[in-house]
Amino acid sequence: MQIGVVTLFPEMFAAVTEFGISGRAVKNGLVTVDFWNPRNFTADKHRTVDDKPFGGGPGMLMKTEPLVASIRAARAAVSQGQHACKVIYLSPQGPVLNQAKITEFASQPELVLVCGRYQGIDSRILDVEIDEECSLGDFVLSGGELAAMALLDAVIRFQPGSLGDEDSARYDSFANGLLHSPEYTRPQSFAGQQVPEVLLSGDHEAIRVWRLKNSLGTTWLKRPDLLQALNLDREQQELLEQFINEYKSRQ
Ligand SMILES: C[S@@+](CC[C@H](N)C(=O)[O-])C[C@H]1O[C@@H](n2cnc3c(N)ncnc32)[C@H](O)[C@@H]1O
Structure with a gap:
């Protein structure tokens, strides 16, 4: 997978490209991440990348020409002129990212991610250059980089070969619309609580049923909205x- 990132702060992405699962995937060539800095597309001696908003008001916007030139350069390089690749603007105004969106992005051969700064970008750039807006959540960040890094990390997990155990993404929360069941590791006894007996039994079918039941129950307790969307x-x-009855009888 090829990903182009348009950003004024490419150094920030070391957090994703140099560490952990995502860092290993980049190192092993499962995903290529290239950066396009609007500052390198400026024509003035101060390399200006911000501009005043028409109509006044606080703050600046990203300067149009360097931003558009960098988006076009990223798109041309990433898609190598073969076909249209998706250009995503990280923005608090887009639909909030979820696992379904991540799997959709992960199946694309190429993506371009555009990180805003200042008060954002000229609205016409949205119309002309951007295919989709995506938000990390209903709060405002100082820039799109952290949101782009979150998207990148989540997308990279789906690239074949990036996870030590190929099955683990299949059992992650949201993969089947549910939250993951509780997990336990050593010691067997901790803070006066024991690991559920069934997990020590070696009975694979009983463990499957326990996990499914507790995945359903955890979702019911923590994110009942997810259950409503499922058949x-x-x-x-x-x-x-069963989970609900047992839970209520313990209250
Ligand atoms: C300070 S914000 C601009 C906010 C904008 N003035 C507004 O109120 O909608 C600067 C940049 O951070 C990024 N950003 C802020 N919040 C975000 C979020 N929740 N998800 C994704 N990107 C975000 C966007 O790229 C945005 O252009």
């Missing part, structure tokens, strides 16, 4: 009912 099958309905 549970008979087994899932029964397990959720």
Whole structure:
């Protein structure tokens, strides 16, 4: 996968490109990340990348010409003129990113991510250069870089070969619309609590059922909105009912 990032602060991306799972994927060539800095597309001696908003008001906007030139250069390089690649603007005004969107992006051969700074970008650039806006959440960051890094990291997890265990993304929260079931590691006894007996039993079917039931129950407790979006099958309905009854009888 080829990803082009338009940013005034390419150094920030070392957090993703040099560490952990994403860093290893970049090092192993599973994903290529290139940076396009609008400052390198300026024509004045001060290399200006901001400009005043028409109509006044606080703050500056990203200067149009260097930003547009860098987006076009990124798109041309990433897609190598072969086909149109998606250009995503990280923005608090876009739909909030979720796992479904991440898997959609992860299946693209190329992406360009545009990171805003200052008070954002000229609205006409949205119309002409941007295919989609994506938000990290309903809050305002100082720049799009942290949001782009989150998107990058999540997309890289889906590139074949990036995870030590190929199955782990399949069992992550949201993969089947549910939160992951609780997990335990050593010691077997901690803070007066024991690891559930079934997880020590070696009985794979019993462990599957326990995990499914507790995945449903955890989702019911923490994110009931997710359950509403699902059509549970008979087994899932029964397990959720059991979980709820047991939970209520403990209260
Ligand atoms: C200070 S913000 C601009 C906010 C803009 N004036 C507004 O109120 O909608 C600067 C840049 O940070 C990025 N940004 C801020 N919040 C974000 C969020 N929640 N998700 C993704 N990007 C965000 C965008 O790229 C934006 O252009």
